[in-house]
Each structure stands twice: as C-alpha cells, then as structure tokens.
Amino acid sequence: MKPAPFDYLRPATLTEALAALAAGGDEARVIAGGQSLMPMLNMRLVQPRLLIDLGRLEELRTLTAEDGWLTVGAAVTQGQVLARPTLAQEVPLLAAALPWVGHFQTRNRGTLCGSVAHADPSAETPLCLVATGGEVVLRNAWRRRSVPAADFFLGPLTTVKAADEIVECVRFPLAKPGSGHAFREVSMRHGDFAIVACAATVDGGQATLAVGGVADRPSRRSWPLVDGGLPADLDEALNAFAWDLGGDDDQHATARYRRDLVRRIGRTVLEEALSCRR
Amino acid sequence: MPPLSSSPPPAPLAAEARHPVTIVLNGRRRSGHAHPRLLLSDFLRHELGAHGTHVGCEHGVCGACTVRIDGVASRACLTLAVQADGRRIDTVEGLADGNGGRMTALQEAFRRHHALQCGFCTAGILMSLSDYLDRNPKPTEEELRDMLSGHLCRCTGYAGIVRAVMDVTGGTAASQAHQPAEADHV
Ligand SMILES: Cc1cc2nc3c(=O)[nH]c(=O)nc-3n(C[C@H](O)[C@H](O)[C@H](O)COP(=O)(O)OP(=O)(O)OC[C@H]3O[C@@H](n4cnc5c(N)ncnc54)[C@H](O)[C@@H]3O)c2cc1C
Numbered sequence: 001m002k003p004a005p006f007d008y009l010r011p012a013t014l015t016e017a018l019a020a021l022a023a024g025g026d027e028a029r030v031i032a033g034g035q036s037l038m039p040m041l042n043m044r045l046v047q048p049r050l051l052i053d054l055g056r057l058e059e060l061r062t063l064t065a066e067d068g069w070l071t072v073g074a075a076v077t078q079g080q081v082l083a084r085p086t087l088a089q090e091v092p093l094l095a096a097a098l099p100w101v102g103h104f105q106t107r108n109r110g111t112l113c114g115s116v117a118h119a120d121p122s123a124e125t126p127l128c129l130v131a132t133g134g135e136v137v138l139r140n141a142w143r144r145r146s147v148p149a150a151d152f153f154l155g156p157l158t159t160v161k162a163a164d165e166i167v168e169c170v171r172f173p174l175a176k177p178g179s180g181h182a183f184r185e186v187s188m189r190h191g192d193f194a195i196v197a198c199a200a201t202v203d204g205g206q207a208t209l210a211v212g213g214v215a216d217r218p219s220r221r222s223w224p225l226v227d228g229g230l231p232a233d234l235d236e237a238l239n240a241f242a243w244d245l246g247g248d249d250d251q252h253a254t255a256r257y258r259r260d261l262v263r264r265i266g267r268t269v270l271e272e273a274l275s276c277r278r
Numbered sequence: 279m280p281p282l283s284s285s286p287p288p289a290p291l292a293a294e295a296r297h298p299v300t301i302v303l304n305g306r307r308r309s310g311h312a313h314p315r316l317l318l319s320d321f322l323r324h325e326l327g328a329h330g331t332h333v334g335c336e337h338g339v340c341g342a343c344t345v346r347i348d349g350v351a352s353r354a355c356l357t358l359a360v361q362a363d364g365r366r367i368d369t370v371e372g373l374a375d376g377n378g379g380r381m382t383a384l385q386e387a388f389r390r391h392h393a394l395q396c397g398f399c400t401a402g403i404l405m406s407l408s409d410y411l412d413r414n415p416k417p418t419e420e421e422l423r424d425m426l427s428g429h430l431c432r433c434t435g436y437a438g439i440v441r442a443v444m445d446v447t448g449g450t451a452a453s454q455a456h457q458p459a460e461a462d463h464v
Pocket residue numbers: 029030031032033034035036037038054074100101102103106109110111112113114115117118120122123124125165166167168191192193194337338339
C-alpha cells in the first residue's frame with residue numbers, strides 16, 4: 001500500500017500555504033497530522049496532485065484560553081491539548097473525550113482542526129465542538145470567516161469548508177461556573193472509532209445531549225431542567241431523539257443497538273453532567 | 279481583510295523527482311533520496327538499510343513502525359520521508375547504541391519476562407515506551423495498557439510486556455501473580 005505520486009510543498013508561511021491552495025484548486029490537499037490522510041493516501045482512496053504541509057507553520061500553533069474561548073490552531077496536536085494542565089477546568093468535555101481519540105502515538109501527530117476538517121461522523125472532536133457550541137474559523141487567501149459548529153458539518157467527510165479554505169483554528173467556549181459535563185463512548189477496542197459517543201452538558205437550567213456515531217454528523221438536543229433535575233419524561237425524549245438520529249446497520253453494530261446505546265448512555269451522561277456541576 | 283499576497287506560490291518538490299533527505303538517525307547524520315510519496319518507514323528500510331523498524335499494516339493501526347521523530351513517538355508509515363528532512367529520528371537500533379552497546383534495562387526485562395515471541399511488534403513498542411516513560415516514568419498498569427492499545431501484538435497477550443515494564447519502573451502488575459516467578463532458561 002503506497003500512495004500515488006504527488007508534489008509536496010512545505011510552505012514557510014501561512015500566506016504561501018493559502019496561495020498554493022488557491023492555485024491548486026481541487027487537486028491540492030493540505031496535510032496536518034496525517035493520521036487520517038496518510039492512511040487514505042496509502043490505500044489510494046484519495047490521490048491529490050499536490051500536498052501542502054501545515055504541520056510546521058508557527059502561525060498555526062495558537063493554543064490560548066482568552067475572552068471566553070479556548071482557541072486551538074491547526075498545527076496543535078491532540079496530545080498537546082491533552083497535556084495542557086488547565087484543560088479540565090477550561091473545557092472539561094474535551095479533557096474527558098480526547099483520551100478516546102486514537103492512541104498515544106496517533107495523538108502525538110493528529111490535530112483537532114484536522115479531525116474537524118475530516119468530519120468523520122463518529123469522531124470525538126467534532127462531537128465536543130458541537131456539544132459545547134464551539135465554532136470553526138476558516139481562512140483562504142482573501143478572507144476569514146467563522147462558522148458555528150452546528151452549521152459546519154454536512155455529512156460524512158463533508159463540511160461547508162470550500163476547497164481553497166483551511167481550518168485556521170477551532171474555538172471551544174470555556175466552561176461556565178456551575179456547569180456540568182460528561183462523556184462516554186462505546187467502541188470495539190479502546191482507540192477505535194466510536195459506535196456511539198455521547199457528550200452531555202448541563203448549564204443554566206438546560207441539559208444538552210450530543211451524539212456521535214449514529215447520524216451522518218454529530219447532532220444535539222436540549223431540554224430544560226425541571227426543578228433543577230432532568231425532565232420526568234426523559235426516557236421518552238431520549239427514545240424520540242434516538243429514532244430521529246436514524247443510523248444504519250453496519251459491520252460494527254445494528255441501528256437498533258445504536259438506538260439502545262443512545263437511550264442508555266444518553267441518560268447516564270446526562271445524570272453524570274447534572275451531578276458533577278461545579 | 280486585504281488579499282494576503284499576490285506573489286506566486288513557491289515551487290513544490292516534484293512528484294517524479296527524488297529529493298535529498300537528511301535525518302539524524304540515532305545520533306548520526308544520514309542522507310538519502312526520496313520521492314515525495316515515499317513513506318519514512320520505507321526510507322529507513324530501503325534507502326538507509328535500517329531494518330529494525332518493522333512495517334505491518336501501513337495505515338497506523340498496528341504500531342510496528344513506531345519511531346521517535348524529534349523525540350516524539352510517531353507512526354513512520356503515516357509520515358513522509360520528505361517530512362522527516364532535518365529531523366532527529368530514533369529507532370530501535372539506537373537504544374543499545376545509547377547504552378554503551380549493551381541492551382537497555384527495558385530490553386533486558388523484555389527478554390526476562392517473555393515480552394516478545396516473534397518480535398515483530400517489539401521495535402515499535404520499545405520506541406513508544408522510550409518516549410512514554412520519559413514523560414510518565416512510573417505509569418500505573420491501567421495507564422500502561424492504555425498506551426499499549428496503540429500496538430498490536432499477536433503473540434504475547436501483552437501480559438509479559440506489562441510485567442517487563444512494571445519490573446523496570448518499580449510498579450506492580452496485577453497479572454504478575456498468575457505467572458511463574460522466573461523462566462528456567464534465563
Ligand atoms: C490508529 C488510528 C486510530 C484513530 N482513532 C480515532 C478515533 O478514535 N477518533 C477520532 O476522532 N479519530 C481517530 N483517528 C484519526 C485521528 O484523530 C486524526 O488525527 C484526525 O482524524 C485527523 O487529524 P490530522 O491532523 O491527522 O489530519 P490529516 O490526516 O492531516 O488530514 C485529514 C483531512 O483533513 C484535512 N485537513 C487537515 N487539517 C486541515 C486544516 N487545518 N484545514 C483544512 N483541512 C484540513 C486534510 O486535507 C484531510 O482531508 C485515528 C487515527 C489512527 C491512525
């Protein structure tokens with residue numbers, strides 16, 4: 001399994017990278033950590049003419065918590081974010097979910113922005129971005145725009161990002177005092193993609209559940225708390241959500257099993273998020 | 279925002295040409311040539327003749343090809359040789375080199391605890407461990423097994439690997455109790 005031939009560019013600046021991407025059109029692809037793209041190249045599922053390497057661009061190394069957002073640049077790895085000592089206070093959901101993304105060795109290279117650009121329906125990072133109400137900052141050679149995570153994902157490996165745009169950074173809102181967060185997933189082996197992943201947040205009188213691995217993109221639904229607790233008809237609400245998500249039988253699990261996981265793990269993470277409010 | 283630049287993009291490394299690649303392999307400068315599509319794993323094995331790094335799946339799952347790139351454990355099969363240009367690459371051959379030509383304590387422990395049978399996975403596991411134990415010198419068994427989830431070993435069932443690591447880090451392995459204290463041919 002070897003990639004088909006391509007030209008390789010290691011730009012010195014972001015400006016150069018964006019110019020090359022604009023000129024390369026559909027034939028060009030950026031590579032960040034390569035942990036999804038390299039397997040696809042090796043299997044020849046994609047055969048770009050030009051590969052533009054973002055991995056060494058200083059301008060994309062931003063990792064800051066400011067003005068209510070955790071901002072993660074396109075060259076920041078999953079391992080670097082996970083090693084941030086304050087992550088569990090800043091975005092507790094991400095601190096809980098990132099250990100589930102691949103393995104120590106793949107997190108050393110893989111990026112959060114790459115995972116968001118890749119848009120696998122069962123990936124944890126897009127799920128956390130949707131669950132927390134984060135945003136994706138896109139940039140081409142001429143302009144920058146910001147898209148709410150809920151509007152960014154269109155389907156499997158499909159997003160609103162144009163071919164000449166890169167994901168410059170992703171932004172997660174910092175957790176508010178008094179909010180609670182919980183994450184769980186079921187996969188074949190630890191580090192494999194999730195069959196079902198559930199992320200819950202409880203914040204300001206509202207409980208939100210986001211689910212990955214079932215629909216063609218991460219999806220979320222919210223319910224108001226009743227007397228500070230979860231609604232009495234939560235089981236019915238979760239059942240309706242599970243059916244609305246759709247989901248198909250595949251080699252990993254049946255649609256019915258997935259619905260069952262949404263109902264059960266959904267309730268568990270909502271209860272956990274409610275009880276761990278700080 | 280005004281246009282960032284109107285200058286033409288710089289020229290890439292052409293697909294059909296072989297480009298010079300220089301790495302610091304286990305402390306020594308080594309140079310070779312690579313097409314842009316050449317994987318680092320193949321560059322090490324075919325271009326530099328360093329066969330210690332093994333290749334299993336070529337899609338990042340098995341971990342056999344794991345090397346340290348600037349100290350960080352990474353899949354060589356998911357890295358292009360041209361991406362490694364100018365970087366420090368450490369492979370299993372370098373472990374004993376850095377230890378006066380003798381096997382490291384961890385390698386010795388692998389032998390003692392039967393942490394390998396065919397040895398196909400071993401080079402990658404040792405290179406993961408050499409990065410991981412630098413960062414987390416005394417892992418719990420749970421932490422260690424989580425890290426080992428990034429490697430497939432079809433022979434040992436991982437118990438010997440866990441025991442070997444626990445032996446050199448001074449930790450205890452839950453699985454220790456079920457094993458004979460010492461194998462008789464050591
Ligand atoms: C063994 C293994 C297990 C894994 N398990 C999981 C898992 O459990 N959960 C999970 O979520 N992921 C998993 N992954 C994938 C991993 O998380 C990847 O790191 C991630 O999906 C992509 O990030 P990357 O930086 O490696 O991107 P790359 O592989 O470099 O790129 C992926 C795609 O995104 C595009 N891209 C990358 N960065 C940008 C950018 N800044 N702007 C625009 N486009 C961009 C590329 O062109 C490409 O199409 C696994 C990978 C491996 C090898």
